Structures are given as structure tokens and as C-alpha cells.
Amino acid sequence: xxxxxxxKKKKQKTSKKDRKSTDKExxxxxxxxxxxEERCLAINILASPLASKKSTKKAHxxxxxxxxxxxxRRGVKELVKGxxxxxxxxxxxxxxxxxxxxxxxxxxxxxEHNVPYLFVPSKRDLGAxxxxxxxxxxxxxxxxxxDGKEIEGKDIFDALVGEAKEYDPNSRKN
Numbered sequence: 001x002x003x004x005x006x007x008k009k010k011k012q013k014t015s016k017k018d019r020k021s022t023d024k025e026x027x028x029x030x031x032x033x034x035x036x037e038e039r040c041l042a043i044n045i046l047a048s049p050l051a052s053k054k055s056t057k058k059a060h061x062x063x064x065x066x067x068x069x070x071x072x073r074r075g076v077k078e079l080v081k082g083x084x085x086x087x088x089x090x091x092x093x094x095x096x097x098x099x100x101x102x103x104x105x106x107x108x109x110x111x112e113h114n115v116p117y118l119f120v121p122s123k124r125d126l127g128a129x130x131x132x133x134x135x136x137x138x139x140x141x142x143x144x145x146x147d148g149k150e151i152e153g154k155d156i157f158d159a160l161v162g163e164a165k166e167y168d169p170n171s172r173k174n
Contacts, residue, residue, distance in 0.1 A: 034122075036053045036056065036121065039096065039121035039122045039125075040095075040121050042095075042096045042121070042122075043095035043096055043119070043121055044095060044096065044097065044098065044100050045100070046095075046100055046103075046104060046107065046119075047093075047095030047096075047119040047121075048119065048167070049118060049119060049163075049164065049166075049167035050095060050118075050119045050120075050121070051118045051119065051120050051160075051163070055118070055160065055163055056120045056121065056125075058156050058159065058160060059092050059118060059120055059129075059160055060120070060125060060126070060128075060129035061129075061153065061156060062090075062092075062141055062153050062156045062157055062160060063092060063126065063129040063130050063139055063141060064129050064130075064131065065151070065152045065153040065156075066139075066141045066142070066151060066152075066153070067129070067130050067131045068131070068152075069151060069152050071089075071141065071142040071144070071151050072130060072139055072140070072141055072142065073087065073139065073140040073142070074130050074132065074136050074138075074139050075136055075137065075138065075139075076102060076103055076106065076137055076138055078140075079091065079106070079138050079139070079140045080106075080109065082140050082142070083109060083110070083113050083115065083140075087140060087142050088113075088114075088115060088142070088143050089115065089140055089141045089142040089143045089157075090115070090116055090117070090118070090140070090141045090143075090157060090160055090161050090164065091106070091110050091115055091116070091117035091118075091138060091139070091140050091141075092117070092118055092119075092120055092126065092138065092139050092140075092141065093106060093107075093117055093118070093119050093120070093137065093138040094119070094120060094121075094122060094123035094126050094135070094136070094137045094138065095119040095120060095121050095122075096121060096122055096123055097123055097137045102137060103137055103138060106138060115140075116161050116164035116165050117164055118160060118163065118164045122135075123135040123136060123137050126138075126139065141157065143157075
């Protein structure tokens with residue numbers, strides 16, 4: 001046998017403990033992630049009202065709870081479909097979506113359907129909060145589950161809806 005014809009080596013299996021230790025290493029790398037202020041530099045011109053740092057954390061917490069209780073619509077296509085079917089709730093949109101044309105119609109559509117909305121700085125964080133591996137540009141947190149029960153985190157939901165309703169799009173600075 002020559003060097004070119006050597007048998008391929010099998011991949012060695014890693015134990016669960018080894019995998020967990022590598023997960024901890026990646027979480028320490030997540031600490032190097034951009035801060036809220038750095039993410040705010042990448043937002044587009046449509047991102048108004050932009051949630052504060054505290055409200056952004058609340059929004060991500062609400063999205064995570066809604067995702068676990070199956071009362072969430074993820075993505076532009078699904079959000080528009082939900083609005084057409086009459087879903088009500090709170091829309092959370094990412095502010096760093098490019099090109100803008102992907103979701104430039106959403107704020108107008110949400111205002112027509114009287115659905116409050118907020119922008120958060122990062123689509124990557126929004127996707128992670130929605131328990132997805134991919135970034136997502138928008139989510140709709142439904143007021144009630146499909147079985148008619150209240151969602152978990154109703155107090156967070158009400159606080160964010162109140163903050164979103166304070167915004168008046170007609171008083172926009174030019």
C-alpha cells in the first residue's frame with residue numbers, strides 16, 4: 001500500500017461530557033458578541049420605534065416564552081398570513097434587515113390591522129429567541145393560544161404593547 005491508498009480513519013466519538021464542555025466554550029465566545037449600542041449602529045431607517053435595551057431583553061424573553069407555548073408566527077410570509085387570518089398580538093421586527101424592501105410594507109400593514117409593533121436591533125438575536133438556528137426578520141406574538149388560553153408572560157406582553165402603542169408614526173422627525 002502506498003501513502004495515497006491509506007485506509008481512511010474513522011471519526012472518534014465524543015462523550016456527552018466532552019460535548020458539553022465544548023458548548024461551554026462556545027458560550028464564552030458569545031460573550032464577545034456585539035453590545036446593544038454596536039447593534040444599534042447597523043439598523044435601517046425604518047426601525048422606529050426602536051425598543052430600549054431593557055425592552056429588547058423583555059421582547060426576547062417574551063418571544064422565547066411564546067415560541068415554547070406555540071403562540072408565535074415567525075417570518076414575513078407567516079406574519080402577513082396571520083394578519084390576513086385575523087391574528088392579533090404584538091409584532092416584533094428586526095431593525096437590521098437588508099434590503100429594506102423585504103419588510104418595508106410591514107409597518108403600514110400592521111397599522112392598518114391595529115397591531116402594535118416594536119423594532120429590536122438584531123435579527124440574529126430575534127431568531128435565537130424564537131428558538132431557531134436561522135436569523136428571523138419578524139415575529140408575531142399572538143395574544144392568545146390557538147386553544148383560547150392566555151399566553152405565558154402576559155405581564156411582559158402588556159408592558160411591551162403599552163410601549164408600542166405610545167409611538168405615534170405621524171410625529172416622526174424629518
